[in-house]
């Protein structure tokens with residue numbers, strides 16, 4: 001294994017696994033496997049990139065550090081020469097969040113300073129300019145992400161946001177330097193390291209910027225960012241003759257299908273609004289979950305009855321309703337109840353023979369996939385930017401699409417079910 005990734009959620013892990021296995025157009029990527037939590041077994045020797053999906057985005061720093069260091073040790077034991085800490089392209093975290101503390105702990109273990117921090121993912125409209133994060137033409141804090149149920153992003157200046165999470169000085173490399181090329185970026189990273197800066201926010205607004213950043217960081221033991229920052233990394237290994245460019249190994253599988261959505265992000269709500277005009281769909285009311293009026297058994301029964309017609313169940317709701325329900329019951333209690341509900345529903349679905357499963361939302365995907373105890377997935381074709389087909393390895397494979405809340409076109413659900421079937 002050459003490249004190891006520690007991803008702080010499950011959709012993010014499949015996003016970056018997609019980037020690494022795809023590589024640059026005409027160049028090919030690395031042979032990539034996504035692991036669901038740190039494995040207790042060794043990786044096959046032909047795996048070139050291992051992506052460990054953690055469910056650590058919204059947990060307290062000490063536990064996030066513990067899980068991330070455990071993942072790091074496993075990746076180092078597999079032979080990794082470079083580690084990427086993957087967080088969200090919208091920098092999802094809170095002022096008490098763990099991006100800064102986890103990055104610092106990984107950097108300390110790897111003896112690294114002047115570490116790239118770049119969430120940019122231009123293919124999905126995420127760009128970093130003058131240290132500020134944009135989503136499309138809006139600043140992060142005016143993009144809808146300020147209403148996220150767990151990680152409301154209320155400041156687009158990610159240098160300032162990161163500074164709240166770490167005591168160390170946060171560096172910045174502007175777009176002019178990035179456009180001056182890889183060696184200039186490398187010089188500036190080295191200068192940041194000599195000033196004692198552990199993390200350096202690097203501007204990037206186009207894929208070429210990310211390729212240059214990747215080249216500049218070719219020799220760095222640690223890189224941090226969104227999946228975009230991985231664009232150039234396979235090419236570094238291929239150019240050194242360490243990896244053979246390869247095509248993706250799996251397509252999809254056929255079988256009954258279901259869709260679960262727990263994301264309250266704008267893109268998912270639009271996808272639901274379109275989907276429910278044409279397919280059987282059922283909304284989950286949090287009040288009903290709390291009082292026991294709705295159970296996983298009910299939801300699974302509804303989905304199983306409607307297989308063949310792309311059935312959907314969703315808890316997704318508007319920011320106003322989310323705020324009011326959180327005020328009534330408490331944010332963590334609601335999140336815990338919904339996680340459990342989706343997890344148990346998914347378990348029942350797969351036990352009853354569902355083989356194609358689309359899940360919308362990072363936390364929701366984490367809950368579902370952990371419940372299915374799948375261990376590892378192979379990476380198939382891309383459905384929409386940042387979302388690949390995943391097929392579990394081992395007996396009775398399940399095909400999955402784990403969609404970040406804000407990713408995907410309005411018709412994503414139907415398209416995903418088609419791609420999961422290999423069509």
Ligand SMILES: Nc1ncnc2c1ncn2[C@@H]1O[C@H](COP(=O)(O)OP(=O)(O)O)[C@@H](O)[C@H]1O
Pocket residue numbers: 149150262263264265286315316317321322323325326334335336338360361362363364365403404405406
């Ligand atoms: N109806 C609802 N009311 C309150 N909170 C909700 C509701 N539905 C989902 N949530 C919360 O929103 C979170 C969405 O997070 P996630 O699944 O990561 O989506 P995204 O990918 O959009 O961030 C869930 O974990 C859950 O806690």
Ligand SMILES: O=C(O)[C@@H](O)C(=O)COP(=O)(O)O
Pocket residue numbers: 009011012013015016087088089090092121226227361362363386403404405406
């Ligand atoms: O970087 C991204 O935007 C995604 O890969 C990601 O991390 C998604 O997180 P959720 O929106 O919580 O699914």
